[in-house]
Amino acid sequence: MTSLELGIIGNGTIAGLINASAGLTWLCLPRLDGEPVFNTLVGGTGEFSVRLTGQTGARQRYVRNTAVIETELEADDGSAVLITDFAPRFMDKGRMFRPASTVRLIKPLRGMPRLSVTLAAACNKGSAAMPSKRGVSHVSFIDETAGFRITTDAPLSYVMDGRDFVLDHEIAFVLGPDESLSDAVGSMAKDWYERTCAHWQDWSRRLATPPEWQEAVIRAAITLKLCVYEETGGIVAALTTSIPEHAGSERNWDYRFCWLRDAYFTVTALNRLSAVGTLEGYMAFLRNTVALTKGGHIQPVFGIALETDLTETIAGNLPGYRGMGPVRFGNQAAEHIQHDVYGHVILGASQAFFDDRLQSKAGRLEFEHFEVVGERAYAVYNTPDAGIWEYRGRADIHTSSAIMCWAACDRLARIANTLSLEDRHAYWSVRADEIRETVLREAWNEARQAFTGAFGGEALDASVLLMAEIGFIAPDDARFVATVERVDEELRDGYHVYRYRVADDFGKPKTAFTACTFWHIDALARIGRLDDARAMFEDVLAHRTKLGILSEDIDTATGELWGNFPQTYSMVGIINAASRLSLSWDAVV
Numbered sequence: 001m002t003s004l005e006l007g008i009i010g011n012g013t014i015a016g017l018i019n020a021s022a023g024l025t026w027l028c029l030p031r032l033d034g035e036p037v038f039n040t041l042v043g044g045t046g047e048f049s050v051r052l053t054g055q056t057g058a059r060q061r062y063v064r065n066t067a068v069i070e071t072e073l074e075a076d077d078g079s080a081v082l083i084t085d086f087a088p089r090f091m092d093k094g095r096m097f098r099p100a101s102t103v104r105l106i107k108p109l110r111g112m113p114r115l116s117v118t119l120a121a122a123c124n125k126g127s128a129a130m131p132s133k134r135g136v137s138h139v140s141f142i143d144e145t146a147g148f149r150i151t152t153d154a155p156l157s158y159v160m161d162g163r164d165f166v167l168d169h170e171i172a173f174v175l176g177p178d179e180s181l182s183d184a185v186g187s188m189a190k191d192w193y194e195r196t197c198a199h200w201q202d203w204s205r206r207l208a209t210p211p212e213w214q215e216a217v218i219r220a221a222i223t224l225k226l227c228v229y230e231e232t233g234g235i236v237a238a239l240t241t242s243i244p245e246h247a248g249s250e251r252n253w254d255y256r257f258c259w260l261r262d263a264y265f266t267v268t269a270l271n272r273l274s275a276v277g278t279l280e281g282y283m284a285f286l287r288n289t290v291a292l293t294k295g296g297h298i299q300p301v302f303g304i305a306l307e308t309d310l311t312e313t314i315a316g317n318l319p320g321y322r323g324m325g326p327v328r329f330g331n332q333a334a335e336h337i338q339h340d341v342y343g344h345v346i347l348g349a350s351q352a353f354f355d356d357r358l359q360s361k362a363g364r365l366e367f368e369h370f371e372v373v374g375e376r377a378y379a380v381y382n383t384p385d386a387g388i389w390e391y392r393g394r395a396d397i398h399t400s401s402a403i404m405c406w407a408a409c410d411r412l413a414r415i416a417n418t419l420s421l422e423d424r425h426a427y428w429s430v431r432a433d434e435i436r437e438t439v440l441r442e443a444w445n446e447a448r449q450a451f452t453g454a455f456g457g458e459a460l461d462a463s464v465l466l467m468a469e470i471g472f473i474a475p476d477d478a479r480f481v482a483t484v485e486r487v488d489e490e491l492r493d494g495y496h497v498y499r500y501r502v503a504d505d506f507g508k509p510k511t512a513f514t515a516c517t518f519w520h521i522d523a524l525a526r527i528g529r530l531d532d533a534r535a536m537f538e539d540v541l542a543h544r545t546k547l548g549i550l551s552e553d554i555d556t557a558t559g560e561l562w563g564n565f566p567q568t569y570s571m572v573g574i575i576n577a578a579s580r581l582s583l584s585w586d587a588v589v
Contacts, residue, residue, distance in 0.1 A: 518573025
């Protein structure tokens, strides 16, 4: 049965998902949001898999502190093979080498293993097989936008026929553009392997990790890095489309786009670990976003190269994850009105005005550029929108949107202060104060003793827990403490937290939203319930895949992962929780 027990390889241009038996079940070309040429994850026919004759077991791991996956397959006759998968990424000739390529090395470990390779590519959103053409040592898959070549030193006739053969020496497969390689495939693959491992280990070594939960934090950081499309600085919310939020829910969405909300959380988490290079790339993305929108409406999600048209369609030929369609391409959320986006734009950019480590620190010119976003936030903060959860059938004045509009004005005031722009500091401070007073008055429900999800509303919403995290309210404020207690009572199930409990466009949610669990962990820690926060954190970590990755949702009854994979929100939560809850280095060494 298909599951989310998956590992990720990638390099800032493309990313692939590897299942527990080393099947490449998901790969989009030529970039993160491209054509899924390998798509068995959602029931398609495109795959690059290895089958060991008589296989009885499999073990999988990441090479320490890298994005390189090793899978060991064992057979009933005692033979075994080691399969190594990665996407090349390293500095070469003064630039980052990150082609739209993956590498697979297969090495015999014991005995005389017999295996077969299945290689088939899909196109047209899974509706057709991509045509192929055989060469001497390669096979080309022909498509105008997603075409590629696999070059190998394996017996190509056996590979093309899917026939068993004895593996008596190491073989290599290099997937990339339909061009000849500059060197022998085996030597090139090994060279790229060594340089890619060295790159990731050097990058990981520079992370400012907390002393506790280091393995989890490093894996989360690498996973987030794999969700960045470095050509533009855009960051996808996840690498997949249409993994349902729970069985048969039809809550199947395409997350291979850049939500400005999600991207802010990703950048902030990596900043917390001193991996500020992602911020520099994302700043360029934000500058282009603001220039594109010219002070007007900013849609909440863009393509990773700032595409605005993300028209949502259904791929009728793909049955979906475990047959649970529909499989969607594009996302209607691009058409939504979501006012929190203005706060996330400013929050995402704000550290660039304060951080002296950056090669190009933001200044007055950038401040003036972003002020138009603050003006928009102030204009709309008390008007209805679709909210953070992107309701498709109703609009309210959502508390989470209003506090993010406050954040836009508040951070502009702070930036003006550090730039010694006294008049602009006063200007944005007044606007931030007005929004704050309105939210405290309209979102607080005295009878419920909680801040509710919408102005004048009754229903709880876990997104209000962000109030303390962004500095809107002091964590020891009695109203915030009471809200955390209400969330405990009504949205928490064991160690998991739901977004809300009321029905939406698709009924009531049946799985907990892992990001909300992390927001609750943060809130518990802030109000002094550290033991409870640590217990929740340990429980979430126990629900990760064997390779240390989380999706969007967790079934509170079974512990099974659901939703798109990997979910950047969830991986961000690992970093934030560990940073907040860990002992200091002084207390450890």
